[in-house]
Amino acid sequence: MSLENQELRKAGLKVTLPRVKIYQILEKAGEGDHFSAEDIYKLLMELGEDVGLATVYRVLTQFEAAGLVSRHHFEGGHSVFELARDEDHDHIVCVKCGKVREFVDNQLIQRQNEIAKELGFTITDRTLYLYGLCTEGCEKK
Incomplete structure (x- = not known):
């Protein structure tokens, strides 16, 4: 199979x-x-x-x-x-051409958990999208 x-x-x-x-x-x-x-x-x-x-x-x-x-x-x-993947990952999106890159940053994930704990929360799901301009000479699609 x-x-x-x-x-x-x-x-x-x-x-x-x-x-x-x-x-x-x-x-x-x-x-x-x-x-x-x-x-x-x-x-x-x-x-x-x-x-x-x-x-x-x-x-x-x-x-x-x-x-x-x-x-x-x-x-x-x-x-x-x-x-769907088991690994937590985040996305950065170019606002000009729409290119999407994935990244994993364990310090960022740890800090989000610390913030949640400080505020009395337990994170059950997370989504982070960063927006910017890519530096690879993008062209508008």
């Missing part, structure tokens, strides 16, 4: 061709790649897969509910998705 099939079954989802294909696209994404439903739809079309945009949205929503993907709402854009 393939890894995709195992992950889908473990999440309680029936193995269907659209689910497998969408999972494969997300799985093959490089670090920092975040795809919108439209991006995934275009990739499926390029691969000759007959999967409608409504199906892509439905599958991504099912994946999110099952904990397989994380949805992000970066400022000025639409929802993007990445496979």
